[in-house]
Amino acid sequence: MPARQKTKVIVLSSFLITAKLLSQAHNVSEGYQKPVDPVVAKNVEEWQDLKFGLFMHWGTYSQWGIVESWSLCPEDESWTQRKPEHGKSYYEYVKNYENLQTSFNPVRFNPQKWADATKKAGMKYVVFTTKHHDGFAMFDTKQSDYKITSAKTPFSKNPKADITKEIFSTFRKEGFKIGAYFSKPDWHSDDYWWSYFPPKDRNVNYDPKKYPEKWKSFKDFTFNQLNEITSGYGKIDILWLDGGWVRPFNTIDPKVEWQRTIKVEQDIDMDKIGAMARKNQPGIIMVDRTVPGKWENYITPEQAVPEQPLSVPWESCITMGDSFSYVPNDNYKSTQKIIETLVKIISRGGNYLMNIAPGPDGDYDAVVYERLKEISGWMEKNQSAVFATRSVAPYHEGEFYYTRSKDGNTLNIFHLDTQSEYRAPSELTFAIPEQFTPTSLKILGISSQVQWKKNGNTIKVQLPQDRTALKYAAVIQVRQ
Structure with a gap:
């Protein structure tokens, strides 16, 4: 593990987190290392000027209107419960979930409409889920057929089938910085959840030390997909890596409940991944969430706002509704609540990454556009107090x-x-x-x-x- 600065531990209890979402909240890494690459350091500084960004969780799960990926995970969490109508047994449920690929057809997908509305609202960067934990790729990967561009997926016949490409090129054209969310764990991959064993929880379901070739195959798969994203999708400014349980065993913080569930070594070789990403995208900001060290260039409290300013670069990812993924009739926050949250975050030196989830038809709910229009009116008058500011x-x-x-x-x-x-x-x-x-x-x-x-x-x-x-x-x- 890279040497860590001995900084004051920032504990999760210092954050205001809604009880409903406590189980999904991520801890904040205790050791932050300032980037030594001057280009990366400059890019992080400029990223701190942006203040307001767009997060989008979108995948086949939106068709059922359920939480993203997590219902596949055999952990007893209230927010991951499976609906009986989607499968009477766990394995029937997984089969039906993965079969959503054959009906996913978001024909109203129009990234220009999103870019226009969010740009007027003052958003300066976008982070899109190229692949969540369920393993379904929203980009044209060559490593798997579980993807949006597969012939199995109806939307593959659409001219805009490579959704990641369309989103990145459209938002980039409108001046947005581009962030690629990518899940390190992949619950569809037989090299992560090996079919020889049943999955037990969110972690790899075999011991990589006992089956090193199996784990090497998964590392190669992950490396190759990230190489595809960082080499084939134009300029990318942020690589936002989720799934912090895929990490070197010696980086586990035993004070954090979810990290105590990690029982085996899951070193994905971030040095190799980071070097490749920086070769493909010089100066790219790396966000290896919750894993302290040189590949976590800023920290990412989830559904949380720090009570006090932090001395390191940070971003709160918070949903506009109650859920990161699309849920019918979601409870969207009021414009006043969104502006209050933005003000609190920037006054404490952070960025606000607000998640908006597209629906299965490929568009936002109408109320989302109402909120964005109202935010736009406020931002037109007050943007000079928001952007390129510090606490x-x-x-x-x-x-x-x-x-x-x-x-x-x-x-x-x-x-x-x-x-x-x-x-x-x-x-x-x-x-x-x-x-x-x-x-x-x-x-x-x-x-x-x-x-x-x-x-x-x-x-x-x-x-x-x-x-x-x-x-x-x-x-x-x-x-x-």
């Missing part, structure tokens, strides 16, 4: 949240009301850093001048009588 003390006081420009000359103060629908008050009073000397102040979205007064390190602002333009959050921008 700054006091970070968060009461209902006020702070960011700063990278040159330190602009202070942005967001005012929220997390208890009810936002209504801007007639007066706002907030603290500023003692060393900050303001010379001008404006409220974003309001063209008229506002009255303000500084007393010590406190500013009092009188808001205009007409405050209807201040929806979801008010943003005060102060320059020195």
Whole structure:
């Protein structure tokens, strides 16, 4: 294992995580290593400017409207339970699940529609699930026939059959940075879940040390698929590797419950994979989730927002609905909740990767476009306080949240009301850093001048009588 910096342990309990999704939450690695490659370091710094990204979980599972992949895993989790109508036995269920390939035909797939809507909402990068744990490839892999472009799949006859290619090229054309999600474990592969043994849990179902050739075959399969993605799909900025239980045994953190389930060595040879990815894509950001070391260039709390700023690059991946995968009539978060989450994340120095799940027909729910349109209206007025900013003390006081420009000359103060629908008050009073000397102040979205007064390190602002333009959050921008 690469040497690790002895940094303060960041424990999962320091995060606000909804009880419903606690079982899916990932821990944050305790040792972060800053990239030594100057190009990678520069790219991570620029990635931190982006602030708002799009995550998309999509696969054959969307046809059943169930959680992505996890129902295949024989772990007793409330969020992975199988529906009896999909199979009376486990093996019948797996057969029916994998047979979804023969009916997957998302004929309304139009990535340009997604790119247009999310770009207006301020999203700057996209991370797409090229392959989830179930092993179904949403790209034209040559390593398996369990893929979107297989003749078994009806959509293979569509001109846009290589979904990953279409998404990456469309979003790249619109100026997005491109991220490829890829699952290291593959529950369809006979070299990971060997049919000689029944699967027991999420982990490999044999001991790789006892069957080294079997494990080597799986490593080669994984390497070859990642080589395909990083060499055949244009410029890729982020390789986002999920399935942190596929890791060197000596990196297991026994304090983390799910890592205690790993009983065997699952070293996938990240040095070989990382070197190949950087050869194919110089400067690519590598995100080997939850595995500390040189291949985890930023950390990824899931369905969670840190209570305090973190000293390392980080991104919260949080769903717009309740689920990462498509669920009929999902409970989508309000626009106010989404903006509040964005403000909290950027005030603590992170990025917000918001997941939107396409349905089996190949499109988002109508309510998604409504949310994106509302976010767009807010972002048009307030984007200068969001992008290319960094955290700054006091970070968060009461209902006020702070960011700063990278040159330190602009202070942005967001005012929220997390208890009810936002209504801007007639007066706002907030603290500023003692060393900050303001010379001008404006409220974003309001063209008229506002009255303000500084007393010590406190500013009092009188808001205009007409405050209807201040929806979801008010943003005060102060320059020195």
